[in-house]
Amino acid sequence: MAGPVGGGGRRSAHRRTFRLMAEINVTPMVDVMLVLLVIFMVTAPLLSSGVPVDLPKTKAGQLTGDEQTLTISVDGKGRIFLQETEVPLDELAARLRAITAAKADNRIFVKGDAGINYGRVMEVMGELNAAGFPHVALVTQPGAVNRKGAR
Numbered sequence: 001m002a003g004p005v006g007g008g009g010r011r012s013a014h015r016r017t018f019r020l021m022a023e024i025n026v027t028p029m030v031d032v033m034l035v036l037l038v039i040f041m042v043t044a045p046l047l048s049s050g051v052p053v054d055l056p057k058t059k060a061g062q063l064t065g066d067e068q069t070l071t072i073s074v075d076g077k078g079r080i081f082l083q084e085t086e087v088p089l090d091e092l093a094a095r096l097r098a099i100t101a102a103k104a105d106n107r108i109f110v111k112g113d114a115g116i117n118y119g120r121v122m123e124v125m126g127e128l129n130a131a132g133f134p135h136v137a138l139v140t141q142p143g144a145v146n147r148k149g150a151r
Contacts, residue, residue: 070083070096070100070109071083072108074110082095082099089123093127106135109136109137
């Protein structure tokens with residue numbers, strides 16, 4: 001006979017050593033990444049809203065904005081905001097010059113609240129013109145307007 005007698009095969013099963021698993025379990029990492037993706041998808045639109053302004057509605061076409069645009073908003077109380085920071089009218093030109101020192105031909109969007117006096121928006125436009133900013137666009141809300149101005 002050529003083999004161990006008395007169940008020697010079982011003994012070798014008990015002596016088996018365990019090796020460490022060298023593979024990475026990526027399931028928890030994928031779960032965390034999906035949760036972060038959902039969080040960023042929900043919060044991204046909230047971050048880009050800026051100053052709440054009730055824009056007037058027009059039939060004008062949509063402007064395409066690039067990453068170099070600056071937004072000046074005039075809210076319903078007549079306050080002026082550069083991006084999300086409130087700025088007095090007399091400091092607006094100086095702050096814009098400081099921001100656009102490297103590139104003076106940046107496009108500037110002006111958002112005026114629909115309930116604000118037209119003269120206040122024109123004061124901002126005049127200040128921008130006097131400061132030497134040639135690329136200024138007024139931002140409106142797209143929508144149908146009839147001849148009387150009612151929607």
